[in-house]
Amino acid sequence: MRRAQRGDSRAFEELVQPHQEIAFRVAYLITRNAADAEDAAQEALVKAWRALGRFRAGAPLRPWLLKIVANEARNRRRSAGRRERLALRAASPGEAAPSPEEAAVAADERARLLAALDELPDQARLVLACRHLLALSEEETAAALGVRRGTVKSRSARALERLREAYGSRA
């Protein structure tokens, strides 16, 4: 961290490298577009690099970084003015499916759940995606969404309720 704060870009890249994937995915959830997410994450890293001198020593890096990435992604989405669907796809279960029939049923359930999630309002969709798809902590989710931890809890509870209704109606 000291090397990075003194201007060593390689040291900075080593610091953020473990968080690049999660940063890109947070940006993707917000922009709903891989190209915009890439631009947002790239620009956010540059901004983080410039702001590193103000980073509080000893504080966790990931929430700070995710906050910058999410802000940049929101700005990009606003300026792009697009309303794209997220279109998340479930990965293939591979060898885990016990039979073709069960695999088909499981795939259908996953697709329904993702479709229900995608139809939620942004606030609800993002809080659930951050907490459960990306497995972010409450603190990290709060940083990414720009809200307090308590808001993450209450928003998650309400979002789950809405998802339950939407998913149920698709059964």
Next chain:
Amino acid sequence: MDLERELRALEIAWPETPHFSVATPRHARWRRHATGWRRHTAVALAALAVAVAAAFAVPQSRAAILRFLDLGGVTIEFVDRLPAARERPLSADLGPVVTRAEAEAALGRPLLVPHLQPLPPLHLRNRVVSLVFAEHGEPVLLSEFAFGSFFFKKLVGGSTSVVPVVVHGDSGLWLSGAEHAVFFTTVPPRLAGNVLIWQDGDLTLRIEGRRLTEAQALDLADAIYPGMG
């Protein structure tokens, strides 16, 4: 039905995570071919010209930050409107004076300077070595930094001219006309005058002067190399 558990169990087919770098932003792909430029200057210069033309061809109606170019440790963003930046002396915020040995240790290679007697004081900040000297009665700032060790950005308004040039067989850019803003990593942004930027292997060099002409800047750059001045 435990929805939270079901959500966590979902394996999402995320888009592949690109490689990110503060030293090599994705927007500008030139630097990835930097080694090739040295060997194929003519091809590189043509590509540079195309890239500059492409950068200016992006419609103005898009986002405020529109286009990016990269050269060595410098990123150039083309914007509609420059952010707030002050005009300050060329010698401002260059860092403490260091010996030539300290400067070369920071760069990791010999310094490239014109033949000046005596050599002006060398300054070092964030591994950028700078010196200010007079050329045709005007102050000129020469800065050098090692490839990948430093990042700074220029924001260029629509009325600034950016043209590709060749310096000692390497690719470069000449920025002139309207002032542009320059951002270093740790000092406030300032307005810059005419600037020549070029690469020499893993070194990025930058010459700035408010009234510097392209011919003068190229002469100065050539004078840095033994047998060329």
